[in-house]
Amino acid sequence: MNSIELHAGSWQRLQDWRAKLPHALLLSGVRGLGKVELATAFAAGLLCEMPQPDGRACGSCLACRWFEQGNHPDFRVLQPEAQRLAEEGGEAGDKAKRGGQQITIDQVRELDDFFAVGTHRQGLRIILVHPAETLNRNAANAILKVLEEPPPGTLFLLVSNEPMRLLPTLRSRCQSLPVGLPSRESAVRFLTAAGVSDAETWLALAGGAPGLALGLAEKTGSDWMESLTQALGQGGRLEVIATAASLEKTLKAVKGENPLPQLVDWSQKWLVDLNLAVQGLPIRFYMQQRARIEALAGKSNPVKLVRFYRQLLKLRRESEHPLNVRLFLEQFFFSYRALFVE
Ligand SMILES: [Zn+2]
Incomplete structure (x- = not known):
């Protein structure tokens, strides 16, 4: 294709x-x-x-x-x-x-x-x-x-x-x-033919542009994206210290530019999905994680969710020049975990 x-x-x-x-x-x-x-x-x-x-x-x-x-x-x-x-x-x-x-x-x-x-x-x-x-x-x-x-x-x-x-x-x-933008079906077919797994998610993260989705998928590799979604999927049960440590290691292996701003962007999109699920609306980005996001929505506090979303805007700026990646990730995951009641 x-x-x-x-x-x-x-x-x-x-x-x-x-x-x-x-x-x-x-x-x-x-x-x-x-x-x-x-x-x-x-x-x-x-x-x-x-x-x-x-x-x-x-x-x-x-x-x-x-x-x-x-x-x-x-x-x-x-x-x-x-x-x-x-x-x-x-x-x-x-x-x-x-x-x-x-x-x-x-x-x-x-x-x-x-x-x-x-x-x-x-x-x-x-x-x-x-x-x-x-x-x-x-x-x-x-x-x-x-x-x-x-x-x-x-x-x-x-x-x-x-x-x-x-x-x-x-x-x-x-x-x-x-x-x-091409139709979603043809874009997914294009990405799948190019060897991208979870094409729908990448396409959604790239706003529907297949070339951009391919670039993101290739540049990021599935490693840290998977670690991130797995961590976010834990909700209130997230082991913050251990997760931050292992994610830091994965991020260090990424060549080229600082991946933290991307991590915050994608977390924002996860939050958008969570918010949609709280309102009973269909999610937009993480299609493969739908069941998990819907389950998390039932345990989340909507007021805190909005507040955290605003906090993310501040974290986005910090992520450009983080003083300490591990501390940044810990702070981020602690705030995220606090959104949920177990
Ligand atoms: Zn010719």
Whole structure:
């Protein structure tokens, strides 16, 4: 399962443009939908010499081979330097933090050579820009200038998570394709096929965006998420000291950024579910834990629940720079346990 199947409607709209391509297309929508994959597949399909009936690239012609190797002469990608380095991974990934976060005018100027030479096979050249909101002002103006008198057979594919941050004049030059959330069923199928267990929960935690859900599931691993839900599921019987100690160990094994803010976010969502269950409403996030959450709801004190939810907002700030992770977790779990009467 891939982005085309997840967004069949959007893919069809892209195909409708094939007959008369605009000079600029803007795909927009929340982070983690697979918009870049969709735009890339569209570009590959346009450059392919024998596209399939549904517009997909054949995957075997010369153009497709160039495309897959990342050296199709009629295709360019504009993205912030930091993002490019991070995608390369390895040592380059370490350098990424120092790389630029914006798309600069120099990067746009480098396209001049690209525009100067004729296109190769399909009479078309494509520039993928993502995320388009990282175009700095000068770079955006330079693209606008190109769009005023576009070289023949040129298509800009802009992809944006935050289209309102684009220069309005640039936005108005683009044909717009808003990409929405895929259906829950297809997103769950996508995640399950990618090897994510408990796909429904991850999808709910990611607000329905499958790519984001996949990223969260891969980054977090099931370890500490499982430890957390198990701990929260204990309610009034939670062994605070032991749980905080073992969770601290699990969290220490997490590479990269501090996972505590994420832990507080997900606990907040657990509290939302608990609150819904107290009111007899269906829960939203932790589908697999429904029975447990409903049982806990019967033992919880609704007034304390609301108070704790507010306290979590404060803990969220502290979690960014905790002085002591163990103490933070203990304080958090003691307050949580006090919500329940056994
Ligand atoms: Zn092909």
